[in-house]
Amino acid sequence: MRWPTPGPLVQDGRVSGVEVAEVAAQLRVAGCVFAEEEARLLIDAAAETGGDLNGLVEERVSGTPLEHLLGWAEFRGLRVAVGPGVFVPRQRTVFLVEEALALAGGAGPAPVVVDLCCGSGALGLALATALIAEGRPVELAAADIEPAAVAYAQRNLDPLGAAVFQGDLFAPLPGHLRGRIDILLANTPYVPSDHIAGMPPEARDHEPRSALDGGADGLDVFRRVAADASEWLAPGGHLLVESSPDQAIVATAILAAHGLAARVAESEEHYATAVVGTRP
Structure with missing residues (x-):
């Protein structure tokens, strides 16, 4: 027809x-x-x-993602600009933002927030928008290795005055953030490499492999973030990462090995699991 x-x-x-x-x-x-x-x-x-x-x-x-055709994805009540070659934020990841918002209550009047592996910048945008609605100014930065993601993150985060950097994990972040981050959101890729082929084509064929492939057990990029997180977090600062339920116990052990107090948070409502590491 x-x-x-x-x-x-x-x-x-x-x-x-x-x-x-x-x-x-x-x-x-x-x-x-x-x-x-x-x-x-x-x-x-x-x-x-x-x-x-x-x-x-x-x-x-x-098989083209609906959001790529529309030019936007809905995330926590916001329209987030996305396009070809950009990871589409998942609805379950709203749980990571909710956890971060609860933890930001103890971060002082003007939290420092970084959205690592930011994709379109949806997590940083949603968290900062919620904090600003509470009357709390936010110092927000984001970073991603993919040029297309950085372009969309800049588009989404520029109205908030956020800086967006291109590069590998912490490498592009400015030195003045070292030891000052209150909330570190890192939606790292966590699909095991041999599971990629079984993903829906709209993800497998249209989103960057770097946003999906987490290595043999899905935790390769997570390990790299955990290894350097303490250096970038403020005392009492929190790292929040999404994982699968099966990965959560191993992930908390990794966080503990790098000196972070670790716990698992789960949401039946969002069908989501997060691991949280806190710098003592």
Whole structure:
């Protein structure tokens, strides 16, 4: 089925005579679980931009992430700009931000926050936005190794006056942050290398391998972050990293070996597991 290029208006779920149900049927055949919701979003996107609805649907059916087609991902109530070649923030990772927000209560009136392996900068954006809403100024920085991610993170974080750096883990961060970070968010890749092939194609084929592949046991990058975290954290500062439930015990042992007080946090609501390391 082909649809005409839509006009600028969306009314009652129709764009130029195209029913949401018609688009959803094509998406459902391709395996999209939330077909109706995705159909509405694609129709709205085409209408708002005057774009080609046919092309958007075909790309989605072929496995392109919905968020890359829309140009944004929803994360903790915010629209975060994303695009081709950029990791799409997962809804479960909201739990990492919630944990960080709770811990930031003890970080003084103006917390220093760093979003490492930042991707689009969604975690830093969500945490800083929440803290600012509480009337607390934030010193925020972010870093990622992927140029495309850095470009989108700059776009998302510039309104907050945050600095975004390109490079490997802590290497690009300015020296003045050493020993001052109150909250270190590090959504490191944690999929074991031999599990990548079994991931959904929208992740496997469209997101950077560096954002997914955590090495043999999924903890290679985590180990590198844990090894240097104490040097960058302020006394009492916290490192928060997402992991799988099976990795959590090993991850806490790694944190403890590097002098951090470690614990596991879990959320049934978000189907998420986080490991938290605190500098004494």
